[in-house]
Amino acid sequence: MAKLFVALDFDNEEKALEICQKSKNYIDGYKIGLELFCSCGKDIVNKVAEFGEVFLDLKFHDIPNTVIKTIESIAKLPVSIINLHALCGSYTMGIVKDSIKGINPNCKVIGVTMLTSVDNNILKSLNFNSCNVGEQVDILAELVYNSGLDGIVCSPQEVIKVKKKFGNDFLTIVPGIRQNTNEKDDQKRVATPKEAVKNGADILICGRPIYNAKDIKQVILDIKNEMGDIYAR
Numbered sequence: 001m002a003k004l005f006v007a008l009d010f011d012n013e014e015k016a017l018e019i020c021q022k023s024k025n026y027i028d029g030y031k032i033g034l035e036l037f038c039s040c041g042k043d044i045v046n047k048v049a050e051f052g053e054v055f056l057d058l059k060f061h062d063i064p065n066t067v068i069k070t071i072e073s074i075a076k077l078p079v080s081i082i083n084l085h086a087l088c089g090s091y092t093m094g095i096v097k098d099s100i101k102g103i104n105p106n107c108k109v110i111g112v113t114m115l116t117s118v119d120n121n122i123l124k125s126l127n128f129n130s131c132n133v134g135e136q137v138d139i140l141a142e143l144v145y146n147s148g149l150d151g152i153v154c155s156p157q158e159v160i161k162v163k164k165k166f167g168n169d170f171l172t173i174v175p176g177i178r179q180n181t182n183e184k185d186d187q188k189r190v191a192t193p194k195e196a197v198k199n200g201a202d203i204l205i206c207g208r209p210i211y212n213a214k215d216i217k218q219v220i221l222d223i224k225n226e227m228g229d230i231y232a233r
Helices: 013-023 034-040 043-048 064-074 090-103 120-125 133-146 156-166 193-199 216-232
Strands: 003-008 029-032 053-060 081-085 108-112 151-153 171-174 203-206
Touching: 003 013, 003 053, 003 216, 013 034, 013 043, 013 216, 029 043, 034 043, 034 053, 043 053, 053 064, 064 081, 064 090, 081 090, 090 108, 090 133, 108 133, 108 171, 120 133, 133 151, 133 156, 156 171, 156 193, 193 203, 193 216, 203 216
Parallel strands: 003 029, 003 203, 029 053, 053 081, 081 108, 108 151, 151 171, 171 203
Antiparallel strands: none
16 A cells, blocks of 8 residues: 655754644654754654654765765654665765665665656756656666665656556655645646556655645545555556
8 A cells, every 4th residue: 555645844953843733643754854854853753653654855966975965864753764865876875875774674775767857948947958757767676676675756758668667666755735725836847646656656655735724634534545546457
């Protein structure tokens, strides 16, 4: 069964823990990104972990030594998933994977391919003229897989191809989840919960449609029901 995580996209502990309190028992885990982590520090991870699994989404991308030392520090926290950009390269990803398993054996290490806010126009502006977004995801996903990481962050559209090529054990974490009634906001490559699960996504990340809702519990239940429809078939 696919899991549903809430993105805690806030700059203060009070709001983040309020959402945790309102969604506990209905959600599988929480994503802590740069905004919340930089605002509140490591302590917020300990507090959120009391409500469920924590995906610490800091997307590390630096020289090998910096990435490795930083992630080794982060891995001591109660986190289930951490990530780094695949553009760090296979050497960095491989060393990170080996180091983490000695510190926090149950922590999954995930590679970030292309952000879901990126489309072909943005890719072209960055001078990636030889391929489109889908092809670039393919290249980076293979690099992540060959480096021994547990899976990737990708858009819902790329999940089918990733699963077909690398198998069901290779995790796919999928942001950009929007119900049909939701605005896309700054996301470019999105899908409904049903579409994402049908494609084979393992963890769905949803932020604004949940935490901006008047009835958070009901929105979560609606999303969960939509996800469950796939398994009921």
